[in-house]
Amino acid sequence: MSTAARVTPDAFVADVQAPIAVRIQDVSKTFRLPHQKYSTLKERALHPLRSRTFEELRAAREISVEIGRGEFFGIVGRNGSGKSTLLKCLAGIYEPDKGQIDVNGRLSPFIELGVGFNPELTARENVLINAIMLGLTRKQARDRFDEIIAFAELEDFLDLKLKNYSSGMSVRLGFSVAVQTDADILLVDEVLAVGDAAFQQKCFEQFEQLKAAGKTIVFVTHDMSAVERFCDRAMLIERGEVVSIDEPAKIARQYNQLNFGRIVHADVEGERSGDQSAEIRAAWFEDIGFQRQAAVPQGEFVHVCVEIAFHEDMEDPIFGWVLRNDSGLAAMVSTTHIHNRHTGSFKAGDSIVARTGFAMRLAGNRYTLSPSVARRGVGSDVVDVREDMVTLLVHSSHITGGVVDLEQSFEIVEAAQ
Amino acid sequence: MTAAVAARRVAASAETRRFWALTWTLAVTDWKLRFYGSVLGYVWSLARPFLLFGVIFLVFSEFAKLGDDVPHYPVYILFALVLFQFFAETTGNGLSSLVDREHLLRKVRFPRLVIPLAITLTSVFNVLMTLAAVMVFAVANGVYPRWSWLQLPLLLALLIMLSLGVAMLLSALFVRYRDLAPIWEVISQALFYASPVLYVTTMVPESFQHAYLASPIAALFAQMRHAIIDPTAPSAAEAIGGAYRLLIPLGIVVIAFVLGWWVFHREAPRIAENL
Numbered sequence: 001m002s003t004a005a006r007v008t009p010d011a012f013v014a015d016v017q018a019p020i021a022v023r024i025q026d027v028s029k030t031f032r033l034p035h036q037k038y039s040t041l042k043e044r045a046l047h048p049l050r051s052r053t054f055e056e057l058r059a060a061r062e063i064s065v066e067i068g069r070g071e072f073f074g075i076v077g078r079n080g081s082g083k084s085t086l087l088k089c090l091a092g093i094y095e096p097d098k099g100q101i102d103v104n105g106r107l108s109p110f111i112e113l114g115v116g117f118n119p120e121l122t123a124r125e126n127v128l129i130n131a132i133m134l135g136l137t138r139k140q141a142r143d144r145f146d147e148i149i150a151f152a153e154l155e156d157f158l159d160l161k162l163k164n165y166s167s168g169m170s171v172r173l174g175f176s177v178a179v180q181t182d183a184d185i186l187l188v189d190e191v192l193a194v195g196d197a198a199f200q201q202k203c204f205e206q207f208e209q210l211k212a213a214g215k216t217i218v219f220v221t222h223d224m225s226a227v228e229r230f231c232d233r234a235m236l237i238e239r240g241e242v243v244s245i246d247e248p249a250k251i252a253r254q255y256n257q258l259n260f261g262r263i264v265h266a267d268v269e270g271e272r273s274g275d276q277s278a279e280i281r282a283a284w285f286e287d288i289g290f291q292r293q294a295a296v297p298q299g300e301f302v303h304v305c306v307e308i309a310f311h312e313d314m315e316d317p318i319f320g321w322v323l324r325n326d327s328g329l330a331a332m333v334s335t336t337h338i339h340n341r342h343t344g345s346f347k348a349g350d351s352i353v354a355r356t357g358f359a360m361r362l363a364g365n366r367y368t369l370s371p372s373v374a375r376r377g378v379g380s381d382v383v384d385v386r387e388d389m390v391t392l393l394v395h396s397s398h399i400t401g402g403v404v405d406l407e408q409s410f411e412i413v414e415a416a417q
Numbered sequence: 418m419t420a421a422v423a424a425r426r427v428a429a430s431a432e433t434r435r436f437w438a439l440t441w442t443l444a445v446t447d448w449k450l451r452f453y454g455s456v457l458g459y460v461w462s463l464a465r466p467f468l469l470f471g472v473i474f475l476v477f478s479e480f481a482k483l484g485d486d487v488p489h490y491p492v493y494i495l496f497a498l499v500l501f502q503f504f505a506e507t508t509g510n511g512l513s514s515l516v517d518r519e520h521l522l523r524k525v526r527f528p529r530l531v532i533p534l535a536i537t538l539t540s541v542f543n544v545l546m547t548l549a550a551v552m553v554f555a556v557a558n559g560v561y562p563r564w565s566w567l568q569l570p571l572l573l574a575l576l577i578m579l580s581l582g583v584a585m586l587l588s589a590l591f592v593r594y595r596d597l598a599p600i601w602e603v604i605s606q607a608l609f610y611a612s613p614v615l616y617v618t619t620m621v622p623e624s625f626q627h628a629y630l631a632s633p634i635a636a637l638f639a640q641m642r643h644a645i646i647d648p649t650a651p652s653a654a655e656a657i658g659g660a661y662r663l664l665i666p667l668g669i670v671v672i673a674f675v676l677g678w679w680v681f682h683r684e685a686p687r688i689a690e691n692l
Contacts, residue, residue: 031690088689093525107526115521115524129443137434
């Protein structure tokens with residue numbers, strides 16, 4: 001089955017043995033957007049007929065999916081595709097117009113962290129309020145207080161009013177409370193976009209732990225590298241409809257295609273080739289401090305990291321990658337073959353990360369990374385290629401229209417006579 | 418009893434516990450925040466009715482000589498003022514309560530009824546604290562405790578029921594119709610003058626008395642005067658002309674409550690998206 005084909009929700013059968021944690025059946029949600037909002041009685045009285053016209057925004061159309069217990073399930077889609085609406089229906093904040101949602105277990109929405117936090121109150125009081133909002137009893141909230149504070153690493157700021165907290169600190173506090181609410185099913189809506197890299201890392205570790213403990217996580221995001229890294233399955237939605245439900249790598253690729261509106265290149269069939277006796281597991285970007293980044297400023301030092309698992313012994317394989325810009329142009333190509341490097345010998349079962357560092361001099365644009373591994377030898381046969389695996393945003397203060405922005409000098413001298 | 422039924426019962430009781438825990442927490446927080454950062458704290462909640470009372474007493478009793486023949490007129494004014502303020506505060510805060518808590522309603526699932534209920538509870542804390550001080554004032558003015566003071570909880574309960582009913586109704590409707598705010602402000606002001614706060618029920622002309630006492634606030638205040646301040650004053654039943662007629666103001670309280678509850682429940686599922 002081609003990945004571009006639409007998987008009809010009904011045809012989809014969850015391949016999870018575990019009982020179902022969340023079952024969404026034919027859920028539709030329509031918002032009525034009046035052409036002009038009449039919110040006063042006078043307007044209604046003066047224009048009794050005019051208020052009848054409204055636009056219907058179908059934010060979710062007959063979405064069906066079953067999420068198994070213990071599954072890390074991603075929901076991806078562009079802005080306005082309906083993913084947040086779906087999440088709010090799941091969380092019980094919106095009521096769907098049609099369809100049914102069955103949730104097996106307690107649900108903790110990480111839709112926004114620190115709901116009900118009041119800047120005038122201390123961390124202690126806010127934690128209690130927030131924990132009760134999220135469903136703990138007063139006693140549970142008090143019992144878990146120390147754990148919550150320890151996780152947020154805020155022991156020294158207990159009796160400080162929240163308004164004196166940095167935004168990072170209050171996010172940490174909110175996350176800590178949400179984690180401690182004993183939920184079986186966690187709804188996570190891009191909360192990880194906030195907080196520093198170290199905290200994001202901690203969040204993800206926490207999610208992994210929760211997942212290991214058998215919790216179900218529904219994760220809404222734009223970040224394809226996170227989807228590929230964490231999710232077991234993902235769903236792509238567009239204009240309120242399910243485009244497909246598939247393994248994360250395929251969904252990530254479809255999402256990128258949807259976003260950049262192009263089929264990347266025709267010289268490789270499909271999105272993956274090679275015999276995969278060494279397998280590219282993941283790829284990501286790091287900054288100079290080895291923190292994962294999805295965007296870097298132009299001029300900064302970046303690392304391209306590719307995680308590879310070897311399934312057979314291999315001597316001096318060739319690692320390479322291509323960075324393509326928005327229009328599909330290979331803006332930068334790197335391969336260990338050029339420098340004829342000995343990359344080492346690897347045994348079956350080895351798992352490595354190949355890291356290439358360079359100063360980012362490419363023009364401000366969105367780039368996709370296609371990493372590859374090949375066997376050394378005549379004709380270098382490809383072991384694994386992953387097309388457009390992750391994207392990197394390079395931002396710069398100016399747009400030149402060129403492909404690279406190299407450092408340059410400029411002077412005016414008198415012409416020789 | 419099957420396991421499923423048992424599980425459902427446990428879940429239902431957990432939901433009920435959460436409902437009250439949430440209501441209580443929100444109410445206590447609101448109550449705390451009210452005096453946060455002010456030096457005098459609780460004193461302010463007393464200062465407002467007492468200062469207002471001082472002015473009213475001066476104007477109506479001393480200048481206008483309105484209550485010369487009313488025993489313990491100042492105590493009555495103070496009592497009625499505090500109780501009316503409870504009604505005005507509950508309904509006024511209740512009106513905008515859902516809109517004010519948009520950030521909660523759009524982010525977390527919880528029974529929406531918690532919000533107007535918490536508002537009412539905060540006002541109840543407030544009125545109880547104030548009444549404690551008013552009691553002291555009453556005793557100092559020669560109004561001594563009698564067994565009939567035990568009617569006060571019942572009278573308060575009816576007033577709370579009325580206020581909560583109106584608060585539920587207004588809060589749910591305000592989500593859709595934002596101009597309820599100025600309208601209610603006027604109605605609330607009108608009710609203040611239409612209710613026996615500055616005057617006593619017996620000052621209302623004889624011919625209007627029965628109709629006048631159809632107002633639940635008037636009936637409650639008349640009974641409050643009889644039971645707490647001046648036993649020689651007519652009870653609500655006497656003033657309205659027969660105990661059975663009390664069914665009218667009582668009915669209004671019940672209708673306000675049921676109507677408020679019904680409208681609120683009808684609107685509740687869509688409150689988050691209409692905000």
